Amino acid sequence: MxxxxxxxxxxxxxxxxxxxxxxxxxxxxxxxxxxxxxxxxxxxxxxxxxxxxxxxxxxxxxxxxxxxxxxxxxxxxxxxxxxxxxxxxxxxxxxxxxxxxxxxxxxxxxxxxxxxxxxxFSERFTVPATLVAGKLIADGAIGRVVQTIGLGPHRLNRAIRPSWFFDTAYFGGILTDIASHQIDQFLHFTGSRDAEIVASGVGHFGVPDLPDFEDFGEILLRSSQAGGYIRVDWFTADGLPTWGDGRLTILGTEGTIELRKYVDIAGRPGTDHLFLVDGKGTRHIDASGEPLTYFRNLVADIAKRTESAVAQDHVFTVCRLALEAQAKAARLPAGNQDSRL
Missing domain, CATH: 3.40.50.720 (NAD(P)-binding Rossmann-like Domain)
Structure with a gap:
């Protein structure tokens, strides 16, 4: 190819x-x-x-x-x-x-x-821990999935960002952009074909000279299978050794899975930490060695005209839900901008 x-x-x-x-x-x-x-x-x-x-x-x-x-x-x-x-x-x-x-x-x-x-959707396709989580869920490790909580914090790195990065006309808004990752994961891990945006909000709480830049967003969504909450932001502090402490918590009827994708703060080194809680106890799984599948599956799909990497309907549903969340988002009040008060 x-x-x-x-x-x-x-x-x-x-x-x-x-x-x-x-x-x-x-x-x-x-x-x-x-x-x-x-x-x-x-x-x-x-x-x-x-x-x-x-x-x-x-x-x-x-x-x-x-x-x-x-x-x-x-x-x-x-x-x-x-x-x-x-x-x-x-x-x-x-x-x-x-x-x-x-x-x-x-x-x-x-x-x-x-x-x-x-x-x-790189926060699923290029993160080995998400593949291990999918296998555990398929094996019934935590029972039926009833909720996900997806957190997508990012470091602003303002000095290296081009001007279009701060203009909603070019990037579509924080929910259209970043939260598409978490919407993708909600649909995937709950087995949902579609969902409803129950509520959403965006806000600006950071640098004062960019008053129109959305640096915080949240979504409450629900499907016939499960519910979900999403929070995304541009507030990762410089002290974190990576660009963001991305996390995903998957609640099942018989246990929970938490993914700490990029860092285990003040804990184990490396990436792709999976924590499983079930009827037998708790354990940590190093998922960093799990082979990625998206790219090789896409190569195969192009040759065979199949949908093994990701279903076309799923891609369009994620895009539509992200746009709907952005369109209906309430503007969250900034409050007092002086962090000393």
């Missing part, structure tokens, strides 16, 4: 390209156009053997099967539609779309062309 990278605007392009290369795919080139030269520099450093090629040539190349894209979020849908109409499957970084109109356009293009539109 041959693929090309177009849209080097977010650093997530690194693990998207790296994952495909590890899965045995061949990169036919990358479009060097970017809104952030630092991302391009990092890409060249990680993949020095890959060649720059104009994006139009890559889309027109009949030997390329897949376009991988981490462009400015508001530009991903149009590029995906163009690639699909040129006979290419597409994998984009989250959020796959930033508006209902874009979602409708992508859905129409998939129906029209029969191509794959996949969103790389």
């Amino acid at each position: 041959r693929f090309a990278a177009i849209g080097l605007d977010h650093r997530h392009i690194y693990h998207m390209v790296g994952g495909l290369l590890e899965a045995g795919a061949i990169c036919a080139g990358f479009d060097p156009r970017t809104s952030d030269a630092r991302v391009l520099d990092g890409f060249r450093e990680r993949f020095p053997d890959l060649l720059p090629v104009d994006g139009e040539r890559l889309i027109d190349d009949p030997t390329i099967d897949l376009i991988v894209c981490a462009a400015i979020p508001s530009e991903r849908a149009a590029l995906a539609v163009k690639a699909m109409r040129a006979g290419k499957d597409v994998m984009v970084d989250k959020p796959g779309v930033t508006s209902f109109a874009q979602l409708a356009e992508v859905e129409a293009a998939v129906k029209e062309t029969g191509r794959i539109f996949s969103v790389c």
